[in-house]
Amino acid sequence: MDEGCFAHPAKAKASNCFDCMRPICVVCLKLHGSHDYCPECSATIGRKVLRRRVVLGVLAASVCLTLVLGYALYGNPFRYGAETFAVLDLAAEVKKEPCDRAKVLALAETYLRVMAPRECLALTDQYLAACGDWPRLRWPRFTAPAL
Numbered sequence: 001m002d003e004g005c006f007a008h009p010a011k012a013k014a015s016n017c018f019d020c021m022r023p024i025c026v027v028c029l030k031l032h033g034s035h036d037y038c039p040e041c042s043a044t045i046g047r048k049v050l051r052r053r054v055v056l057g058v059l060a061a062s063v064c065l066t067l068v069l070g071y072a073l074y075g076n077p078f079r080y081g082a083e084t085f086a087v088l089d090l091a092a093e094v095k096k097e098p099c100d101r102a103k104v105l106a107l108a109e110t111y112l113r114v115m116a117p118r119e120c121l122a123l124t125d126q127y128l129a130a131c132g133d134w135p136r137l138r139w140p141r142f143t144a145p146a147l
C-alpha cells in the first residue's frame with residue numbers, strides 16, 4: 001500500500017516535496033515553478049523570494065540614488081563613458097591642488113581621450129592663468145579637435 005501524506009496519513013500521497021522529499025497530499029501540495037512542495041518548504045521559498053525582492057529593491061534604489069546624486073554633483077554622469085570615475089577623481093584632485101602638474105596633465109589627457117576638448121581647454125587655460133606658463137601643458141591644446 002502507498003504511504004500517506006506526512007501531515008494527513010489517511011490521505012493518499014499525491015506527490016513528494018521537491019525539497020524535503022516527504023510525501024504530500026493534494027491539500028498540502030504547493031506548486032512553485034514546476035515543482036511540488038510541502039507547506040513548510042513552500043513557506044521557506046516564499047520568504048527567500050521575498051527577501052531577494054527586498055534586496056533587489058534596495059540595490060536598485062541605491063543605484064538610482066547614486067545616479068541622481070552624481071547627476072546633481074557632477075552633471076551628466078555618463079558623458080565621460082567608462083572613464084567617468086577616473087575623470088571625476090582626477091578633477092577632484094586637481095580642484096584640491098590646481099597647480100599639481102602631474103595631476104593636471106593626467107586630467108587633460110583623460111579629457112582628450114574621452115573626447116571632451118572643451119573641458120581640456122578650460123583646464124589648461126585655468127592652469128596657465130593660475131599657475132604660470134608650462135610648455136608641456138600646451139601640447140594637449142594642439143591635439144584637441146577644433147571646437
Ligand SMILES: [Zn+2]
Nearest residue numbers: 017020038041
Ligand atoms: Zn518539504
Ligand SMILES: [Zn+2]
Nearest residue numbers: 005008025028
Ligand atoms: Zn496533507
